[in-house]
Amino acid sequence: MDTLCAYLDENRNWNAASARLGxxxxxxxxxxxxxxxLTGRNLKSSKDLAEFWEARKALNRSSPGAY
Structure with a gap:
């Protein structure tokens, strides 16, 4: 979760996401x-990326301060 959230939050910037994660x-x-x-999704696919992003937003709404 931490990796996916950092990757999405950093706008798929590998340098920024890896720095954020250390x-x-x-x-x-x-x-x-x-x-x-593990998910059977492709992060280069617009559809899959959009679904991950929607899940990321839902996670933020359900648990403020998480990730």
Whole structure:
């Protein structure tokens, strides 16, 4: 969750997201790949990205201060 939220919150900027997480860019790439594997979604797909973004917004509404 932290990785996906950071990736989305940083507007898919790999450098900013990895800095926010305190990880290397390659680690972020591995994690993004795992997210895609586990969810069956592709973060390069506009449809899948939009669905992740909507879920991210819903998470913010349901638990302020989380992620």
């Amino acid at each position: 990880t290397h860019r390659q680690t972020l790439g591995y994690r993004i790949g795992r997210i895609e594997q």
